[in-house]
Amino acid sequence: MNITVALTFNERDAVSLLNWLARCNARLLRERPSLPLLYATSVRYAREEVETWSDYIQLLAQGWEDCDALASARAGELIARGWKALSPRDPGYAAAKAAGLTSIPAEVALTTQVRPGDHGLYHCVVRYVVNGTVWFDDPSARLGMLEEHLDGRQCHERIVTRVRLAGLRRDPEAHRHHRPRPRRRESA
Numbered sequence: 062m063n064i065t066v067a068l069t070f071n072e073r074d075a076v077s078l079l080n081w082l083a084r085c086n087a088r089l090l091r092e093r094p095s096l097p098l099l100y101a102t103s104v105r106y107a108r109e110e111v112e113t114w115s116d117y118i119q120l121l122a123q124g125w126e127d128c129d130a131l132a133s134a135r136a137g138e139l140i141a142r143g144w145k146a147l148s149p150r151d152p153g154y155a156a157a158k159a160a161g162l163t164s165i166p167a168e169v170a171l172t173t174q175v176r177p178g179d180h181g182l183y184h185c186v187v188r189y190v191v192n193g194t195v196w197f198d199d200p201s202a203r204l205g206m207l208e209e210h211l212d213g214r215q216c217h218e219r220i221v222t223r224v225r226l227a228g229l230r231r232d233p234e235a236h237r238h239h240r241p242r243p244r245r246r247e248s249a
Contacts, residue, residue, distance in 0.1 A: 072171060072183075079114070079133050079169040079185060086117040086137025096121070098146055099134050099200060106131060106205040131200035132169045132185035139167035139189050151198070151213030153191035166190045172220060186220050197221065
């Protein structure tokens with residue numbers, strides 16, 4: 062099913078909606094544990110002519126998306142699958158695995174600076190927290206937006222550099238939404 066929503070663009074509202082989509086993706090991934098993780102699929106980055114935000118299942122069916130749906134999918138899987146959504150080459154993997162985190166707080170954030178009143182391209186990335194340390198991921202960069210192949214650590218370093226230059230816009234309403242606390246593995 063396609064649902065079209067016409068909005069007057071506002072950064073804050075767009076980020077809030079993308080994080081709502083991330084929470085929907087987390088629910089889908091919890092309900093369907095057989096769904097593969099994003100980086101284990103053949104999904105690729107591609108630019109869109111008409112802006113579409115797909116949920117995880119539609120993303121898999123389509124096989125491609127741009128930064129908004131990819132970042133929402135990645136944030137959703139970190140929330141739903143915790144350390145199992147990370148690979149050993151991802152920042153925070155060792156700490157998340159050691160703590161047995163079954164959910165990692167994650168959100169979509171914008172990194173592109175646009176002057177007020179100007180049009181511009183926005184870029185969505187994922188911000189996640191493991192044991193109090195903030196990490197970043199860029200699913201678009203990892204899935205074909207760039208000619209070179211980047212791993213999780215390389216993406217994090219590039220985003221940190223970009224954020225220092227342009228700033229990071231997060232969802233100011235995120236604190237109002239219930240975020241599951243990272244769960245630790247139960248001891249036997």
